[in-house]
Amino acid sequence: MLVGAPKETKDNEFRVGLTPATVAELTHRGHTVIIEKSAGVGSGLMDDEYANAGAEIVDTPQEIFARAEMVVKVKELQAAERTMLRRGQILFAYLHLAPDLVQTQDLISSGSACIAYETVTASSGGLPLLTPMSEVAGRLAPQVGAHALEKESGGRGVLLGGVPGAPVADVLIIGGGIAGTNAAMIALGMGAQVTLLDQSLDVLRRLATQFGGHVRTIFSTRAAIADLVTKADLVIGAVLVPGASAPKLITRTMLKTMKQGSVFVDIAIDQGGCAETSRPTTHSNPTFVVDGVVHYCVANMPGAVARTSTFALNNATLPFTLQLADKGWRQALKDDIHLRNGLNVCGGKITCKPVAEEHGLGFTPAEAFLD
Template identity: 55%
Template sequence: MIIGVPKEIKNNENRVALTPGGVAEFKKHNHTVYVQATAGLGSGFSDEDYVAAGAQILPTIEDVYGIAEMIIKVKEPIASEYNLVKEGQLIFTYFHFASSEELTHAMIERKAICLAYETVEKKDRSLPLLIPMSEVAGRMAPQEGAKYLEKPMKGRGILLGGVPGVKPAEVLVLGGGIVGTQAAKIAAGFGASVTIMDINLSRLRELDNIMPANVKTQMSNHYNIKEAIKTADLIIGAVLIPGAKAPHLITRDMLKDMRPGTVLVDVAVDQGGCIETCKPTTHENPTFIIDDVVHYCVANMPGAVPFTSTLALTNATLPYAVLLANKGWQAACSQNDELRLGLNVVNGEVVYKGVAEAFNLPYTSVNNVLEAYA
């Protein structure tokens, strides 16, 4: 198969979807890999590194899309890329369709095969291609929150861990999954007083057993959230419903209950956000203020630490990408339940229920589509 790796062009996105080591793995299976010039520089990989591993370098993004049967990316195609996508071309990347109706319609119109990292799912309901970036984003969230709590950043002027004789910051984490767990762990390491909320009592029991003494668990419901935000200095949104739009746990009218300079970090923003007032921002302009509350809503947080993020992501994605190249997407998805759940849009049809429901679009069973290709 011919694999193409374009350079990421989303604002301040420095990750790359394939390392030179990944190129060597594809070459071992007799596949051809084209990499756009300078695609890996942001992650520390030169064009020479890719050539040495067996890739061929192409000068433009148009060249890469034009020749590849499978495009491997990190982030979803943006508007300038839509027309580069060919009918029947396999795009393997993070899509987060439920947060963008424009992207969804664009891929439907292009009749691409859209296989989303974030909905590849194991039998135990874990999301193997989302976990690495969830771990990075979760660990970054308190780090970014601590920065924006500083007064020059319009925060409350509070040191996350406090000092002897002065209480630490109060951190509220909404969601006890991968992101929330990592966020709570790092915030606790800073010395903050942390409360983590979830709707799953069994999960709260697990967290209560493994977290340090400065992390408290609490059942997530509207009343508890509304009370907790009154004293929280940093609130981290870490709620995920795979492939679907995140629910709004904090609404616009709840901002009035927060103290001026409170910081919100919505890690779920690339899936619509669990804080109603959060809209996607970039590393270039990461924050905005509503009702004296600082909102940090960068949709590609791990892009700020590309060396770590690229290696963590490609460790997880490469085995699936090689399987797709070896068998073709039809056979691979028919034989592998995890990959089958990654299919979101196939040849103009929405085959993932969460995406169809987000925009009231017709839904076609992925099994029916695969049978048609058999």
């Protein structure tokens, strides 16, 4: 198979879909790989490293899309890129279609087979291709939140860990999954007082054991959220409904009760965000203020630490990339139900039920394309 990786075009997105090590695995199996010139530079990966691994370096994204049977990316295709997709071509990337009707419609029109990292599942449970970026975003959240709390950033002027004689910051984390757990670990390590909410008692028990009682765990209800946001200096939204838009757990009314200069970091922004006031921002302009609360809603947080993120992502995607290249998408999806769960759009149809429901469009099971 001819596999291609274009340079990412989203604002300050420095990750890359394939590393030289992944290229070497593909070429070792007899596949051809083309990489857009300088695609890996933002992750510290030079063109000669790709060439030494067996890749052909090409000058333009147009050549990638024109030649590749499978396009491997990190972030969703931008509008100009979507016009280059071909019928029957494989797209393997993060898509986050539930909050993005325009992208969904464009992918439907393309006729391509679009496999979303974020809905591929695992036999052990969970979302193995979302996990590494959830780990990164979770660990970044207290860090960017601490910066936003600084006075010059518009925050309250509170140091997350405090100092002797001055109180530490109060950090509230909504959601105890991968991102929330990692956020709690870093916030605790920075010396903050951490409270974590989740609707699963099993999750709360796991967190209580993991953190030895140093993190306060509370069952998540709207009443609990409404009460706790009034006390928090930093709120981190880390909720996830696989494939669907994030629930709006923080209302505008709740926001008005928060401390002036407090900070809200919305890790769930890729899926639409978990506050009524959330809207996607970029690394170039990461924050905005509503009712005195600083919002950080960067939709590609892991791009800030591109080298770490690129290697972490490729470690997870490699087995699936090889399956798709070795077998073709139909056979690979037929053989692996978990990879099949990643198919979001195919042949002009939506094959992910939460996405179809979100947009009020028809749903066609993936199995319909595998005969």
